[in-house]
Amino acid sequence: MSNSAVVIIISAPSGTGKTSICRSIFRQFPDIRFSVSYTTRPPRSGEVDGRDYYFVTEDVFREKAQNGEFAEWAENYGHHYGTSRRVVEEIRSRGEDLILDVEPRGARALKELYPDGVFVFVLPPDLEELKKRLQKRGAEDDEIRERRFQKAKDEIREVVWYDYIIVNDRLESAVEKLRAVYLAEKCRRERQRPVIDGFMKEA
């Protein structure tokens, strides 16, 4: 992996707006790569296989998991989601910057695999707002909604080991913060080694 490449792992409970934030960042920085995840969940309207996800069957997913092909995988509402180890390694070996969008429970496995990764957690403005956003999402009954809310609260407890916390109170402001994290991390001394080496050679 190139000294100067950044791997950002972004994670949030459902309903926090993480996907919208990432989309805006990819528009601003077309050179940042995105690791497309595998999932067993059916495509939603507008989703494209190979762009949004690799849509696979339970059997295919299980086989990949057993073969150790996933850097992380997690179950979410009965569906499986996994990050391909090979895809991540290929991007890293080319020295390209990369954003991984993963479930909070999957992120912890990546922390062990990529200790130099930059871990960003997106929070809703408060729990009331999260509740409202989860309600808007679907017409499920109260019990399912309550279970989703409890799950989101559990996921928020993971925040304690992340590097950066972005509160998504307003999309533009959250996007600017993720942009700042990316630009700042590019400036970290550890990633500026080629520049420093250049000066040391000259000086």
Add this chain to the structure above:
Amino acid sequence: MSNSAVVIIISAPSGTGKTSICRSIFRQFPDIRFSVSYTTRPPRSGEVDGRDYYFVTEDVFREKAQNGEFAEWAENYGHHYGTSRRVVEEIRSRGEDLILDVEPRGARALKELYPDGVFVFVLPPDLEELKKRLQKRGAEDDEIRERRFQKAKDEIREVVWYDYIIVNDRLESAVEKLRAVYLAEKCRRERQRPVIDGFMKEA
């Protein structure tokens, strides 16, 4: 000091454009405080006592240094520059964000005093460009210019322990990077403790 306040210590060899970068940041973020340094150098045209520097005599400076009033002080081209420990402490105790603009040799003392500080080093695009910029600065003779250049090269060796490196190839780009460092550091988990505590209490 408030958990969430940021102290940025910015440092660069002369001729790198650090002061212009800081000015632009202060315009963008009027709430960031600036610690006005003491100096024995005479005011340049347009400089205001108490805004750009506190202009003092050698005797006054020496007394302050002996009384331990400076968080750091250094000599530069025959003049003394010092950061008032009291001014810094007052700003920090109010939980306000602060930028300190210091000589590379002074920054190292601050690293010991404020280990939670964010240390930013501004580099010229390359040594040739630095030489050109130093030449433009004054009509001194070749020997003085060469001495300044050697001094700048010595200062650049300090870069190895800084947190962030900003190459000032274009002012707007360097300003955006310092802005990113500031915004990203505000998002660091250690500085988001009040937000996290709020969620933990609710959840």
